[in-house]
Amino acid sequence: MAEIASETLPNVTSDFTTVKALSEHGLTSIPSSFVSNNNLEDLPVIDPPQGTLPIIDFSLLTSRNPQERSKTIQDLGKACEEWNFFMLINHGIPESLMNVMMEGITEFFNLPDEEKKEFLKENLYDPIRWGSSFNSVREEVHCWRDFLKVFVHPEFHFPDKPAGLRDAAFEYIKHIREITRELLRGVSESLDLEPNYISNAVNLESSLQVFVANLYPPCPQPELAMGLFPHTDYSLMTLILENGISGLDILQDGKWIKVKAPPNALMVITANQLEIVTNGKYKSSVHRAALYSKAKRISLTTGNGPSLDTVVRPAPELVDESHPPGYKTITYREFFEIHQRKGFDKQSALDYIRIQN
Numbered sequence: 001m002a003e004i005a006s007e008t009l010p011n012v013t014s015d016f017t018t019v020k021a022l023s024e025h026g027l028t029s030i031p032s033s034f035v036s037n038n039n040l041e042d043l044p045v046i047d048p049p050q051g052t053l054p055i056i057d058f059s060l061l062t063s064r065n066p067q068e069r070s071k072t073i074q075d076l077g078k079a080c081e082e083w084n085f086f087m088l089i090n091h092g093i094p095e096s097l098m099n100v101m102m103e104g105i106t107e108f109f110n111l112p113d114e115e116k117k118e119f120l121k122e123n124l125y126d127p128i129r130w131g132s133s134f135n136s137v138r139e140e141v142h143c144w145r146d147f148l149k150v151f152v153h154p155e156f157h158f159p160d161k162p163a164g165l166r167d168a169a170f171e172y173i174k175h176i177r178e179i180t181r182e183l184l185r186g187v188s189e190s191l192d193l194e195p196n197y198i199s200n201a202v203n204l205e206s207s208l209q210v211f212v213a214n215l216y217p218p219c220p221q222p223e224l225a226m227g228l229f230p231h232t233d234y235s236l237m238t239l240i241l242e243n244g245i246s247g248l249d250i251l252q253d254g255k256w257i258k259v260k261a262p263p264n265a266l267m268v269i270t271a272n273q274l275e276i277v278t279n280g281k282y283k284s285s286v287h288r289a290a291l292y293s294k295a296k297r298i299s300l301t302t303g304n305g306p307s308l309d310t311v312v313r314p315a316p317e318l319v320d321e322s323h324p325p326g327y328k329t330i331t332y333r334e335f336f337e338i339h340q341r342k343g344f345d346k347q348s349a350l351d352y353i354r355i356q357n
């Protein structure tokens with residue numbers, strides 16, 4: 001964010017400015033440090049007709065009717081294998097709770113920077129971090145995004161302002177954990193594994209659950225910058241809720257597919273640890289976040305992972321002579337650290353542990 005004289009912008013510290021502040025500053029062009037140089041950005045963008053992207057009805061996944069359930073499990077497996085993505089409806093999170101979360105997070109980002117400064121932290125394991133881009137100090141090109149990143153499980157943390165947000169977040173992430181457990185049951189069954197196979201293998205009881213609120217303020221040149229550059233997520237599955245403004249693009253067969261989720265649906269992304277456990281059958285989604293010139297987008301994402309001490313490995317049932325193990329085994333903690341340090345130079349920390357067969 002070098003080109004703008006620091007004294008003209010509201011600064012938290014001498015070398016930190018939020019994208020929100022930049023956006024509110026009324027720039028007509030973006031600083032060159034935000035111009036995306038990722039070659040995946042040049043791929044064609046498709047706005048698919050309604051009904052193209054898979055939708056999973058959570059109430060059918062938990063249905064007592066065995067036929068409904070088994071059909072939904074089949075659809076779930078197909079969505080994970082072919083799209084690395086699906087939209088989840090009827091997931092049971094009360095609409096009022098989703099609204100309180102969205103309003104509370106909006107208010108958090110609107111707090112004076114002085115009040116958020118205590119969360120301006122650099123350490124990976126600081127449980128509450130507020131900041132800009134991905135690693136605004138170390139990276140060369142910045143994402144047009146501010147974030148709040150919180151470790152919410154196995155130990156619950158959350159900012160205690162604005163009032164009421166912490167309690168709502170506790171309820172919200174509990175719902176997300178229960179939904180994730182049920183989705184993992186379905187995913188296990190779709191692979192002919194016993195229902196609790198994946199949850200047990202990754203010690204989901206002490207799962208590392210990381211909540212990230214992304215704020216993508218209006219951008220004067222949305223076609224040049226990115227809210228988040230193309231990447232994969234490090235957990236098992238990421239569940240995303242947005243503020244009614246779409247902006248998630250998923251990469252499919254060399255094209256960016258724009259996601260338009262039904263109101264209140266969760267968008268679900270299959271991530272690195274699921275790819276490892278399934279020995280590459282369900283790959284990690286490559287995705288990015290697009291921007292608008294006028295609209296402000298907020299997404300609430302929760303990455304649901306193994307416990308930090310779990311050594312994640314391909315399920316032996318999915319390994320045979322024609323499917324040898326595709327990934328070296330390391331702890332989730334080691335993986336998490338690689339992911340956090342690599343930035344966007346590689347799409348995935350998986351590149352460090354993939355075995356070339």
Ligand SMILES: O=C(O)CCC(=O)C(=O)O
Nearest residue numbers: 212214240248289299301
């Ligand atoms: O904002 C979105 O829809 C995507 C967010 C995302 O990819 C992430 O937080 O990892």
Ligand SMILES: [Fe+2]
Nearest residue numbers: 231232233287
């Ligand atoms: Fe992501």
